Amino acid sequence: MAARGLRRAGPLGISALALLVLVIVLALVAPLIWQQRADAINAAEILRGPSGAHPAGTDLLGRDIFARVLVATRLSVGLALLATVLGVTAGLLVGATTAVLGRRAGRWIGTLINITVAFPNLLLALFFAVIFGVGAKGAVLAIGFATAPGFARITQTLASGVAGRDFIAAARIAGVGRFRILTRHVLPNIAEPLVVTATIAMGGAMLAFASLSFLGLGVQAPSYDWGRLLGEGLQQIYIHPAGALIPGLAVVLAAMAFNLSGEVVARAIGLRSTSTGTLGDPPPPAPSDPMPEADALLAVHNLQVSFPGVRPVRGVSLSLRRGEAVGIVGESGSGKSLTALAIARLIEPPGEVTADRLEFLGEDLRGDVSAHRRLLGTSLAMVFQDPMTSLNPVQRVGRQLAEVVRTHQRADRRTAWARAVDRLSAVRIADAAKRAGQLPHEFSGGMRQRAMIGMGVMANPALVIADEPTTALDVTVQKQVLQLLQNIRSAENVGLLFISHDVTVVGQVCERVLVMYAGRIVEDLPASALREHARHPYTRALVAAVPDMETDRNLPLAVIPGRPPDPRDLPVGCAFAARCPLATDRCREEDPPLDSLETGRRVACWHAEQTVPHLSLIKGEQS
């Protein structure tokens, strides 16, 4: 665990941690070893430059500056630590109370925190130094209380993020007290970022303390810390600069040690959820059926999408004719959305797309994306699930639509706007001229999705790719949006690639359905065959698992036992074998290719000829 952590930390992290250890060890042992040397006054050696005996020279009383810098580590680090602990504790208490108190009191404290955060830290420290008096005690309190508001603010923000989650609501309903919720649920869930922030605050406190001592507001003689040594050294900087440089260097190094360690910890936490591996397995064989089609609008053969360590799309082949509606159905993680993004060339690095063939309107889309930008911008439209994040919230809807033709067809502003209004009314937005001048938040969810579709058809596309376009919408609105897609398709002979997790919706909208499982197409069949005549056991189970308006309420629903395989660790044979009632040894050893069964039908199953005798076979109680 520790070794792996170090490897992840990299050279920067290792040096930061080494520096941190050095600083801490020095703080502990330096006074024990060098105290006498640091305090020894030697009138014969006043203000000497660096030499073998005195690496950083001597000061006004002939004391060894290097020894003094080493000895001062304890006081400098100790005081900064004390100030940080004070600031973090105070901040944590204030910030966390906002989560415990009621809404109104919480808001008042929040306002107070916001006001104090607005003051610059150093100014606040100077102000407190005046109140608490000049000296180490005053400086600790000053820096502590100057750190507190920022920390309170972070605690409050993090806590309110956690407080909104359902498990807090569940604990409240279960009668768990507020204080207990804070200690058991809220604090453990925000501890990691707080520890990181505290470490970085420590670095800040070191600098602030050095500044205060340097200004004469911190540690007072005869005690000394780095800030004070720096101040003393600075008076003689023209005689021998080492006396100022060495304490200055000490401050910088120690502050860096804390800041960098904080960042290393932060990065380690951030990385913990993702792990990188290498792709050990060879690329899977190309599916046997290339399906050449003369009038294909879109032709994809052996499409693969890979990210470091994982290949979520493993050889997808499909074709789509003008005016045809093809659906891709699958569960989350099946690779259906990535397939759509890969076709639209929207996969960003480190994602990688390869294909034996990727043609749209006869043009090879592989290679440099910028070469195809115009074709993709005008002939291919993409509609996403979340209409709110797809539209720019601060730009008028009409302008966003107009931009499409202004960019790709060099239309002038007035023509583009007129086209935008026309397209908005084409997607049945009432009073389109007025609506075009509104911002996205003035639109309802359904209207936004229709506006997105309107944007898609600004430039007469040949293909619309819709990725879960109605999942976020209510059923009545969903009906309108589906109808709209249907109208555009028939009126303008546009191809539609419709991606959804919902078998029923896909079956209703599309003529042909591709079923995806673990990154591959396992069945390609006419939508009309979906309900009764599917061949792949997964397709059958998927259809049977969804209740519809005719499902027998007295029988349990069909269930697919187990869960989809981890894309990082796929089995050798058929990916569905572990959950399949028909699986044999062959299934577990050999991955079945997607073979043509009859015209227009393909299936990847060794037992496609065999019908599942009883659906009850695939009933289980594990999901």
Place this chain on the structure above:
Amino acid sequence: MRALTFENVTVRFGSRRRGTVAVDDVSLVVPAGQVVGLVGESGSGKSTLARAAVGLAPLTAGRITPSARGRHVQMVFQDPYSALDPRMSIGESIAEAMPSVDRAEVARLLELVGLPADRARDRPHLLSGGQRQRVALARALAGNPEVIIADEITSALDVSIQGAVLNVVRELQRRMNLTMLFISHNLAVVRYVSDIVAVMREGKIVEYGPVDEVLGDPRHEYTRELLAAVPRPAH
């Protein structure tokens, strides 16, 4: 188990003048041992009604019995990934909802929702979405509630898992004779689990009745509109 009753319940957010009325004078009964399916579109107020029943939304007017105080009403939420504390084992999460910690009872509840008892020590990240919803269901049952509210509990699940969770809900309800308010925007799902259906729109209940009657012969125009919008597979 006893009935859950809403009497003239109003929930208003914001001030009297400029605020919005999320639930508008709703009276609704979930009879003891029965499942009432509450359907409606987003913004209809169905989730607010549920949250009012467990004390997460303040009542502006009206009365709900049993009261939210004292663990009588428990709730299962929509998002399986937010429902369990990632820092606690699922056994601890379930035990927290009990009056006093009882390991044997945690094991019994896990078995009840179809999970092996030895998974009590697992953290939530080891569980699938469907398994998490089962744990959330077990936690809701842990306090021996009189009423369970399920708010869109299968909406975030994949279809292959949704079926398993619905089976558990249906079976538990029948076996333990639970009183349940089952909220969903999916009419087919509501039809499958409920005895009675209530249709909500703009903060009001517009139709209420036995599931076969309401879905077979809807009286309110809005119910008809909802039914017409249900996607039907091509035959």
